[in-house]
Amino acid sequence: ESPAAVSVIDxxxxxxxxxxxxxxxxxxxxxxxxxxxxxxxxxxxTYHGQADALPRRMEVLVDGHSVYNSLFSVDWHDLGVALADVDRIEVVRGSNSPTYGSNAFIATINIITRPRYADPGWFAQATLGSNATRQGTLRHVGDLAGFDYRLSLGYDQSDNFPGRNDEQLLRTLNLRAWHDLSDTDALEIQLGARNGPIGRGGDDLLFNPLGANLGSNAVASNRQLVRWSRVLSAGRDTSVQFYHQRHREQDDATVGLLSDLLQVPPAAISFLFPGHVDEVIRSGLFDYTDERYDLEWQLNDVSDERLQWVAGAGVRLNRTKSLVQLGRTDFVKNLGKRAFADMQYRLAEGWLLNASGMLEQSDTLDPALSYRLALNHTPRPNQTLRASVTRAVRDSGLFSNNMEMGLHFSDGDPINLVGYSPGGLPPEKMLSWELGWLGNWFDRRLSLDLKAFREEIRHEIIALPGLAPEPLPDGALILGNGAGVDITGLEGQLQYRPSPRDLASLQFSLADADDRFDPASTGRASEAGRTPHLTLSLLLAHTFSHDVQLSLGYYHIDEMRWQGAGEVATGKLPLPAYDRFDLRLAKRFRWSAQDVLVELIAQNIGNDAYAEFRADNQFDTRYFLRASVQFH
Structure with a gap:
């Protein structure tokens, strides 16, 4: 009965x-x-390509709250969630702005951790493997002073790609606690912290001559969430949620004294830059602080079998500070407000109408409405047809309206910029159509999900070369709104689970992207190459006797050009298509006091290294040994 295509990775x-x-x-x-x-x-x-290393059009949630970063969208290293704590991932494939707002422009990912009473007692997991990978998780699930809790400690060390400045050693603490205040009222509390050094590459930044000698950054993040909920009556409940998250990354990279960089006497600086004297210039691209406060109220009513709805409102404050990215020594703020509603109405037996809308306004967005209309028809108990149309609006946001990337004096005055935003950028817009068909057979052991789609993106925010006004240097990039791109395609998922011991899951996407501009006359890289024609994955698993499981994963992406990393202008070749095979062999030991799982994992076996994101990112064969123990 979902109004959009949804995949669940269980x-x-x-x-x-x-x-x-x-x-x-x-x-x-x-x-x-x-x-x-x-x-x-x-x-x-990213979903359907069209992204750089920091996709800003996709909402990522952990247990229902956003982990979106105002400056760098979603940093997957900073989720603060251990893989062992994930219960499932729910993926809305397509724009979900009418439900989750501006950030859910093309898709929504909700990472849901283990349920309240699952896995009581102690759990430990350790992973060793290629590229100096050392991962560990220690978890305890219990109760104390009327609270049920899940406490996790994590350790994540790896070197990713050899010879690159991308090592990391991150430590994590997470606490999720529940308390029943009464028969109708409940309280949930979440606390999390993550810190440690991380290498951020940066060896080809235009304004950073340090190259591979860059050091590690110091990361420190924390988050707090409080959610109160009340059951009003049968099928009716309300909730209020507040959360705060803060991410601080210290990047101490410098270019040294400005006089040395310009190769002039120190006294000449005051003549070249009136009001300034010679000083050490910071160049750390990832030297920033980002903070978010969010408050939301929600009311749900599913008491009527024919009409069910949810409504709510929220307010959010984002604030960010970065000398290199924004040219500011103080915080830049963006206050946003939202109101939303979602309704589904059963027109007749086998016919369901869904209507949802989100009204948003912020310091960078005039009041704008995103909406979706969907009609589901169930001609047979095991088959559903879906048709929907969605209009989505994406706030251009804090970073896109305040970017001033480059070298600055300590007071924020610019020296040399490689990127700039004039501010006041209009929002991105998308109109999308979707036709879906879902079928299941043999008591749901076999299922098929197909989706035909068309997405028309307009006013996309892009970086254009050679258009920056004086006094910006030649080659500086300026943010602006492009003409857009149209993406048309067919995608689906076929799953077969004949028994609890067997799993087969095939995922595919066929897509074509068409430019809304002429690359030859504009000097811009074609948008079409940023969406691969074919994306394919296959996962097979079988559990033999004695709790031995063998699984095989296959992953294919056609040639594709990621944005960024020098790709802005035309002429850069797309990454070639690749095929990747992963293999996993696992053995479970069940004893009275504990369950032990030992896994041998091989990634990209039987193939040469392939290029991932950049031509010099060579993903070779990797091996891992992982052991887990659950104490009863």
């Missing part, structure tokens, strides 16, 4: 995949592309 698929990173699991959702950028050690995850 715990069985998570285990069988053998992945060691949460972001990689999105390879198991139709239409998604994943790539690790060594330029900044950020994993890019």
């Amino acid at each position: 715990r069985d698929m998570i285990d069988a995949s053998g992945f060691t990173e949460i972001a990689d699991l999105l390879r198991l959702a139709p239409g998604f592309q994943v790539g690790l950028s060594t330029l900044n050690n950020i994993t890019a995850v």
Whole structure:
């Protein structure tokens, strides 16, 4: 009865995949592309391409609250969630702005952790493997002073791509606690913290001559969430949620004294830059602080079998500070407000109408409405047809309206810029159509989900070369609104689970992107090459006797050009298509006091290294040994 295409990556698929990173699991959702950028050690995850290393059109949630970062969208290293704590990932494939707002412009990913009473007692997991990978998780589930709680500690060390400045050593603490205040009232509390060094690449930044000698950044993030809920009556409930998150990353990279950089006497600086003297110039691209406060109220009513609805409102404050990215020593703020409603009405037996809308306004967005209309028809108990139309509006946001990227004096005055925004950018807009068909057979052991779609994106925010006004230097990029791109295609998922011991899941996406401009006359790279024609994944798993499981994963992406990393102008060749095979062999030991799982994982076996995100990102064969124990 969903008004949009939804894929669920459940715990069985998570285990069988053998992945060691949460972001990689999105390879198991139709239409998604994943790539690790060594330029900044950020994993890019996007839907239907059209993205750089920091996709800003996709909402990512953890247990229902956003982890979106105002400056760098979603940093998958900073989720603060251990892979072992994930119960499932729900993926809305397509614009979900009418439900989750501006950030859900093309898709929504909700990472849901283990249920309240699952896995009581102690749990420990350790992973060792290629590229100096050392991962560990320690978890305890219990109760104390009327609270049920889940406490997790995590350790994540790896070197990612050899010879690159992308090592990391991150430590994590997470607490999720529940308390029943009464028969009708409940309280949930979440606390999290993550810190440690991380290498951010940066060896080809235009304004950073340090190259591979860059050091590690110091990361420190924390988050707090409080959610109160009340059951008003049968089928009716309300909730209020407040959360705060803060991310601080310290990047101490410098270009040294300005006089040395310009090769002039120190005394000449005051003549070249009136009001300034010679000083050490910071060049750390990832030296910033980002903070968010969010308050939301929601009311749900499913008491009527024919009409069900949810409504709510919220307010959000984002604030960011970065000398290199924004040219500011103080915080830049963006206050946003929203109101939303979602209704489904049963017109007749087998016919369901869904209407949803989100009204948003912020310091960078005039009042704008995103909406969706969907009609579901069930001609047979095991088959559903869906037709929907969605209009989505994406706030141009804090970063796109305030970018002033480059070298600055300590007071924020610019020296040399490589990127600039004039501010006041109009929002991005999209109109999308979708036809879906869902079928299941043999008591739901066999299921098929097909979706035909067309997405028309307009006013897309892009970086254009050579258009920056004086006094910006030649070659500086300026943010602006482009003409857009149209994406048309067919995607789907076929799953077969004949028994609890077997799993087969096939995901595919066929897509074509068409420019709304002429690349030859504009000097811009074609948008068409940023959406791969074919994206394909296959996961097979079988559990033999004695609790031995063998699983195989296959992943294919046609040639594709990611934005960024010098790709803005025409002439850069797309990355070639690749085929990747992963293999996992696991053995479970069941004893009276504990269950033990031992896994041997091989990634990209039987193939040469392939290019991921950039031509010099060579993903070779990798091996991992993972052991887990659950104490009863």
